[in-house]
Amino acid sequence: MSKLRVAVLGAKGRIGSEAVRAVEAAEDLELVAALGRGDSLEALTDTGAQVVVELTTPASVMDNLDFCVRHGIHAVVGTTGWTDERLAQLNTALAASPGTGVLIAPNFSIGAVLTMKFAEVAAPYFESVEVIELHHPNKVDAPSGTATRTAQLIAAARQKAGSAPQPDATATGLDGARGADVDGVPVHAVRLRGLLAHQEVLLGGEGETLTIRHDSLHHSSFMPGILLGVRRVVDTPGLTFGLEHFLDLK
Numbered sequence: 001m002s003k004l005r006v007a008v009l010g011a012k013g014r015i016g017s018e019a020v021r022a023v024e025a026a027e028d029l030e031l032v033a034a035l036g037r038g039d040s041l042e043a044l045t046d047t048g049a050q051v052v053v054e055l056t057t058p059a060s061v062m063d064n065l066d067f068c069v070r071h072g073i074h075a076v077v078g079t080t081g082w083t084d085e086r087l088a089q090l091n092t093a094l095a096a097s098p099g100t101g102v103l104i105a106p107n108f109s110i111g112a113v114l115t116m117k118f119a120e121v122a123a124p125y126f127e128s129v130e131v132i133e134l135h136h137p138n139k140v141d142a143p144s145g146t147a148t149r150t151a152q153l154i155a156a157a158r159q160k161a162g163s164a165p166q167p168d169a170t171a172t173g174l175d176g177a178r179g180a181d182v183d184g185v186p187v188h189a190v191r192l193r194g195l196l197a198h199q200e201v202l203l204g205g206e207g208e209t210l211t212i213r214h215d216s217l218h219h220s221s222f223m224p225g226i227l228l229g230v231r232r233v234v235d236t237p238g239l240t241f242g243l244e245h246f247l248d249l250k
């Protein structure tokens, strides 16, 4: 069987360089391009790339995906910075390129995907829920894509269950002390040397708390998810948001 031809964008970055090694090590995949900032995207068409792994920056990702989708190249995207407007723009581009698939995964690690799922399940059973994400200090965006998605899932689950607004008597204090408000869920971002990617979901009810914590200790934690995405996206036209759709997660 012929190998799937894969390119990595952001190939010199923290996760991109790990993805290059993972694709090279996979027997069913062939790395045909490893591109960094300033490299021409024409290399993707010249090398016949079938799937692009996009691991760059929120400032670069839309232009890169526009090129990929226009040329019918599938994409597996880990880059953050997704808004409703950006997703709508991407959906419009995909509508003009039937058969092309894009997977956007806020997090490729299985533990993080499960954290999101567990938080979604637990959220309606507690009065209070807050998210704390903790990352290395070189990260350019805050809050993290994972924390934003977690909070959105929590908020949707609580709304569906008819949960009351969270109790919070805060009336005075410093701006930002209660974190960012993502659909009514407070999200706090820590940036600390020594950390990689971590998240806690704190849930509180009468006389009890539940903490769901996940730690990515190495970029290798994201590789099985990226490889799964590469193998599945070629048979999944349109936009898929979240790796859980490629897992048997009910």
Ligand SMILES: NC(=O)C1=CN([C@@H]2O[C@H](COP(=O)(O)OP(=O)(O)OC[C@H]3O[C@@H](n4cnc5c(N)ncnc54)[C@H](OP(=O)(O)O)[C@@H]3O)[C@@H](O)[C@H]2O)C=CC1
Binding pocket: 009, 010, 011, 012, 013, 014, 015, 016, 035, 036, 037, 038, 039, 055, 056, 057, 058, 060, 064, 077, 078, 079, 080, 081, 105, 106, 107, 108, 109, 145, 222
């Ligand atoms: N979904 C997930 O599971 C994960 C997602 N991420 C996300 O992935 C993204 C990258 O993270 P990280 O590797 O830590 O960041 P880095 O800054 O280490 O890597 C980004 C790389 O992309 C390069 N780059 C910038 N623009 C372009 C472009 N137009 N074409 C090609 N390369 C470009 C940068 O080059 P230069 O240095 O010259 O600017 C840099 O080498 C972030 O959004 C992060 O949040 C990270 C880990 C896991």
Ligand SMILES: O=C(O)C1=N[C@H](C(=O)O)C[C@H](O)C1
Binding pocket: 080, 106, 107, 108, 135, 139, 143, 144, 145, 146, 147, 196, 197, 198
């Ligand atoms: O920048 C990172 O490192 C990470 N980014 C993603 C995010 O913003 O959620 C995924 C993971 O947290 C690592």
